[in-house]
Amino acid sequence: MHTATEAAAAPIQMLRRHADTAMVDTAAPALKPQCSTCHLKDLCLPCGLDCDDVQQLDGLQFGRRRIKPGQPLYREGEKFQFIYAVRTGTFKSSVTLKDGREQVTGFHMAGELIGLDGVAQGTHASTASALEDAEICAIPYEHLNALAAGNSNMQHIVSRLMSREIVREHSLMLLLGSMNAEERLAAFLLNLSQRLKARGYSPSEFHLRMSRAEIGSYLGMKLETVSRTFSAFQQQRLLEVDKKHIRIIDLGGLKRAFEMRVQ
């Protein structure tokens, strides 16, 4: 088993270490996380639980792990053992096509849980990779389940998380199925803005962690179209775009570009 330190020392070779991606360093005492004292408490798994229940989560003694940019947290087909809570950094989830291309199914930031698609078949149905230096909590699914078996609150929290993922994907299907390029990008930016705001960051000025190609894959369009649409928004004076740095200068206008169709 390789530790987080070893992984950090050899970030280049990540593509060869398929079987190891789920390994977690549970030995390092400095990395023992506690939900009860975590600043992400209100966004993450413990959200909605009372003090006693959160202390039960502390009892799970899950490991923490650092991930380097580009490194996979888990891979499609790999055995499912943990669900992961993002502590810092950003991840993308994707499913890969036979011909090698990927479809990005989500971007994930601090407090969000990923890996729940592995429950269905006991193997991960998607691949999750870090887009920047990141840190996660690895929650052993079986232990969480054991906890949930004796605690209906906990049970409900986990179910709700899964259901939320279903609802999230509904709205993405809606986007992919019935919006044009401008509406897609507007929806993407507004969603990002909202999630950053919920995490205490500026909702109007931020740095994209993903490439144009990754945004395009997520939104079902080519990277050139993403780039063109950014330019169009800039000309419409909705945004200021400097590569990955985005400033929303007309939030209302952006919402109009998007809410035209949704809700």
Place this chain on the structure above:
Amino acid sequence: MHTATEAAAAPIQMLRRHADTAMVDTAAPALKPQCSTCHLKDLCLPCGLDCDDVQQLDGLQFGRRRIKPGQPLYREGEKFQFIYAVRTGTFKSSVTLKDGREQVTGFHMAGELIGLDGVAQGTHASTASALEDAEICAIPYEHLNALAAGNSNMQHIVSRLMSREIVREHSLMLLLGSMNAEERLAAFLLNLSQRLKARGYSPSEFHLRMSRAEIGSYLGMKLETVSRTFSAFQQQRLLEVDKKHIRIIDLGGLKRAFEMRVQ
């Protein structure tokens, strides 16, 4: 509360009865279903449970209900109380856009469970309507949860069902995000064929329960494009199409049209 009979007597007025769509006739003794004797046992909720656990499901005493074509089983925003198992007939799930258009998020047939997207917020996130005469089991979610609290097998079954829905939506996102019209329709037909086969029907000859517009909404294309693509498949001698009656005459060819990209 209106009974199934009343509902059947006034199918035209369904659009006005928002609050009532989740009502279930639990009084009619003839309609008391038993999982243990149900012919859908191996496809539906009980799949994977042993005899003892299935008998616990019988104890839930959930109601059965008939739905007329076009009638909603539940509606977006409505209070979430039940998950539904399709006994007979076909349903579509959809989310509606501000401007009235709908995005179909799924088609559901015998043995499939719907409504799990309501767990997230306590209200249904989509609308489910029957495409033909249908019959469902309404499983009270709270009761199921109570059962799951004392039975980890049961718990696992429910989690797996939710996760399966997440995985299903992944593959639909993949379809919507990175396939052309022919690939989409081929994927749709192959999926349908496979599910019909699992239910003992012919996988190569079947009757579509949904309109071209509904297929189009599901696949993210216009009804005219669906129609044209059917015609194209017919000219390529992959299908014989007579309105809603479909005969697959070259399964391999259809798979090639689709597997070109997927898995």
Place this chain on the structure above:
DNA sequence: CGTCTTTTTGAATACTGTCAATTTAAGTGG
């Protein structure tokens, strides 16, 4: 039997994709 809906098909348009060139940024090694 007439009306309404669904489906099919055609023609023209619009949007996004493809290909290619250029610019900018980032990383590498002398």
Place this chain on the structure above:
DNA sequence: CCACTTAAATTGACAGTATTCAAAAAGACG
């Protein structure tokens, strides 16, 4: 520190696919 290589993003020109608009045909239904 600078020249070099590599990767990412932007932009243009053109092509191709799916959409839109429109009309006709075929069912479905009362």
